[in-house]
Amino acid sequence: MDGLYAGSFAYALGAHKRHVRESAGAGLLRSAPEDLESAGFRWHHLCGPDETAYDLARAAVAEIAERGELGHIDAIVYATCLPAEWPHANGPIRDVKDLMDFPAGRLQAEFGLSRAIVVGLHQQACTGMLGALRLAGALLSTEPQWRRVLCVTADRFPAGAFYEQAYNLISDGAAACVVGRDRAPxxxxxxxxxxxxxxxxxxxxxxxxxxxxxxxxxxxxxxxxxxxxxxxxxxxxxxxxxxxxxxxxxxxxxxxxxxxxxxxxxxxxxxxxxxxxxxxxxxxxxxxxxxxxxxxxxxxxxxxxxxxxxxxxxxx
Amino acid sequence: MTTLITGAGGYLGRRIAAALHDEDVILAMRGADKRERPGAQEVIPIDLCEENPFAELDPRRITRIIHAAAVIRFDVDRDTARRVNVAGTARVREFAERCERLERFVLLSTLYSAGRRQGDVREVRHDDAGFVNHYEWSKWAAEECVLEPPGLPVTVVRLPTVISEDDGTVGQYNAFHHTIRLYYSGLLTLLPGDPATPLSLATAGFTVDAVTALLDAEPGIYQACSGPVSLGTAVDTAFSVFERDADFMRRMLPRPVPCDQASFHDMVSAARALRGGPLQPALASVAPFAEQLYLSKSFRTERLRAAWPGYRTADPVALVESVCAHLVERRFNAAR
CATH class of the missing domain: 3.40.47.10 (Thiolase/Chalcone synthase)
Structure with a gap:
């Protein structure tokens, strides 16, 4: 990964901040709140009912855009832990196009990243953001003309899910950064x-x-x-x-x-x-x-x- | 000659009784019916936590006592350990003092009555070096109880960790087997202890043979220890067995990383909050003896070998291998 830099780090968290005891009271946890507190957890962030993982991704990328650091993106590597947010169908899905509403493409369109290609990465669970960095590095190595790859990760837990995995208190959230050839932090x-x-x-x-x-x-x-x-x-x-x-x-x-x-x-x-x-x-x-x-x-x-x-x- | 065996319903007590099948033996068992056994061995109900447990037994009959009754869990609480292992032993001693024909009073103890001491551990009375758990303390205190004041023909046999029958099958699960299961299942990938620490593991056959051989030996303290194996070698041997198992290999579980005592303590402490799953109770079962795995001891056996012409060392690696193979074959489901 010679000559590659990572920078423009940004993130967004679910809009609703809750204390672990409040979430326990709401039935969102498996562990007792005092056990999670003894592990160091206190607060977490949950999306509202209409807030999607894509909304979180967009918020994180918007922060990069607002800083003026989103120019000349050649690729978007979009990592998710959970499956895509499929539309709620009332019956069997007849047209599978509905299952292919890919967030990376939406991000590309929304931020006018017209030269960027999109790559989805979704089988690395909570390590996906680092997988995105690796893929970005690999893409830049094989595409000498490319300069910058936008790495994004975004997930929210579905309504009704426990906000706890492997004894960790979960927040909905997204993060983004740019891997490129230009000097960065x-x-x-x-x-x-x-x-x-x-x-x-x-x-x-x-x-x-x-x-x-x-x-x-x-x-x-x-x-x-x-x-x-x-x-x-x-x-x-x-x-x-x-x-x-x-x-x-x-x-x-x-x-x-x-x-x-x-x-x-x-x-x-x-x-x-x-x-x-x-x-x-x-x-x-x-x-x-x-x-x-x-x-x-x-x-x-x-x-x-x-x-x-x-x-x-x-x-x- | 009549031998009284306390704890005769327990794992070792049963086997010692069987080894003395052609002798006049009284089997004292907690909760037993008072009835004759078909093999002519008399059974009496005894609860050593009661005030006068031997009230119905004529002390003039007894020429030998083998005190095997004990709570042998490393995680036993202090009060239970005191009531059963210490106060219970005191009651057996009181009875022994009334046995005017008594030739031998044998206490089955543990090598870990040595507590926190390290290095060479000789076959002598120990002073209080501190203890890793209440079980160790209570067995040391039981030794003190029979040795002080002197005057009785006392033999203390400090026993190793019994992990199998002579054929490699497992008759009773203990901390060794529970720990091996943690590694097989992937619930533990840290190794508490110094890999060089020797472990004293043995078969039930070796242990029973040692006890019965010492019945006629000079009174004193004996350490029943067959060849030790290092902790690291034992774990490597276990994994070499696991790695022949297709289910284990599919899960590609790593060999454990040796960890310092503070780190293991932190993990056990953190696991207390991981309620509901198998990890918390599993670690809780390992924790009470884990500290001992950092305290390297070499148990001397000169007195044992001099008193027991039939003493033989076993290949400890082969023993661990056969036990682990049995556990894997049975999927750790149950003791035999």
Whole structure:
């Protein structure tokens, strides 16, 4: 991924912010609220009845557009965790065109990205945003004329669903960024993925049980891809999960836990595939980064999938 | 010669009774009917938590006592451990003191009465080195109870972790089997403990043979330990068995990552909030002995080997392999 940068990070969360106890009272959780609070969760964001995942994606991309950073997009890689929001049919679907209302195309049209091609990515669950970065890098490598790829992820849980997966409090949300050849806040050094389809139907407990060994391996291998060791990473930006999880992993990987960054855990919970961007945005805004520092973004998701990207700070 | 066996309905008690089938034996069992067994072994109901459990037994008959009754769960609470393992042993001692023909009072203890001590563990009375769980403490306290004050012909046999019958089948699940199941099912991918820590695992046959051989040995403390296997080797052996299983291989589960004690403690602590699924109770079952896996011990057996001419070491790797193969074949469903 020589000469590629990632920047223009943006995100959007569901419009309704609820406390975990309120959601428990509404029957939206499996765990007791005090158990989720003991894990570090407090608030989460839910879409209103008429708010769609596409609305969230549009809001995130609109923020990039408002900054004037959405020009010359050659491709859109649009990652989702959940299946597309199909129209509610009153009976059997007779014309399957109704199932092909693809959000990436709508985004392209809505923002006038006429030169962009669209790519959907939807089998990497909560790791999809990092998969989008990888695909963007691959596309730019095979298309020498292209300069910029818009990466988007957006999901909302369907009405009536539990807002909890694998003991994590869920928020509806979207995130977006641009991977390109122009200098941006971060150089994209590598993206590494592990999949285990043998655990495709893993339950919550197997997902938690396997999390540690796989994430340990993922971070070691991702660091090795850029010629370093986990302990030499300057920052690890994680998805929002039980706060003990990374206390454990930091010890196992010999990473200073003070360099593990997930400040949005209490305020946003696990934003499906977007929280790593929410947290990275906070790190970029914190003033803590220095040029040349290496930042690992780490995510795990159903499938089961684990992905890590390693960035180098170019413009703190 | 009449031998009283407490806990004769338990896993080891039954096997010791069977080994003494041609002797005059009284089987003391909790909740047993007072009746003669077909094999001429007399059965009496005994609850060691009652005030005077041996009221109906004539002490003049008894020449040997094998005290096998105990709660042997690592997660036993302090009060239960005290009531059954400590106070219960005190009641057996009180009875033993009234047995004027008593030749031997054998207490079945555990190697882990050593508690938190590390390094060489000799066949001597232990002082209080601290304990990882209430079970260890209660077995140490039971040893103290029979050894102090001195005067009785006491033999303490510190037993290993029994994981199988001699044929590799599993007669009773314990912490070893539950932990192996966690790894097979993918519920645990961290390895608590130092991979170099020796484990003392044995068959029921070895253990019963040790106890019966020591009935006629000089009173004293003996550590019934066959060849140890390191924690890392035991886990590697288990995975080598798992990896021959098509179902396991399809799930492509990783071998566990050794973790430090604080990390394992954090995981167990966090798991307390993961209610409703299998992970929380499973980790809760491992946690009470996990700390012991960081405390490397080497149990000395000079006294045992001198007193037991038939002592033999078994291949511990082969033992773990056969047990794991049995567990996988049975899909961990039930003990034999």
């Amino acid at each position: 971060c150089r994209l050094l590598t993206v590494h993925q592990i999949s285990n389809g043998g655990l495709a139907r893993a339950g919550d407990d197997e997902t938690v049980g396997t999390y540690f060994a796989y994430t340990h391996r993922l971070v070691r291998e991702a660091a090795a891809r850029v010629g370093t060791a986990p302990s030499a990473l300057d920052w690890v930006v994680t998805q929002n999960t039980h706060e003990k999880a990374w206390q454990i992993l930091a010890r196992l990987l010999e990473i200073d836990h003070d360099r593990v960054w997930s400040p949005s855990l209490p305020d946003a919970g696990h934003v499906i595939s977007a929280d790593v961007i929410v947290n990275l945005s906070a790190l970029l805004a914190s003033g803590k980064l220095q040029s040349g520092q290496r930042v690992a973004l780490v995510m795990a998701g159903f499938g089961l999938n684990w992905q890590a990207a390693v960035l180098e700070v170019a413009q703190p």
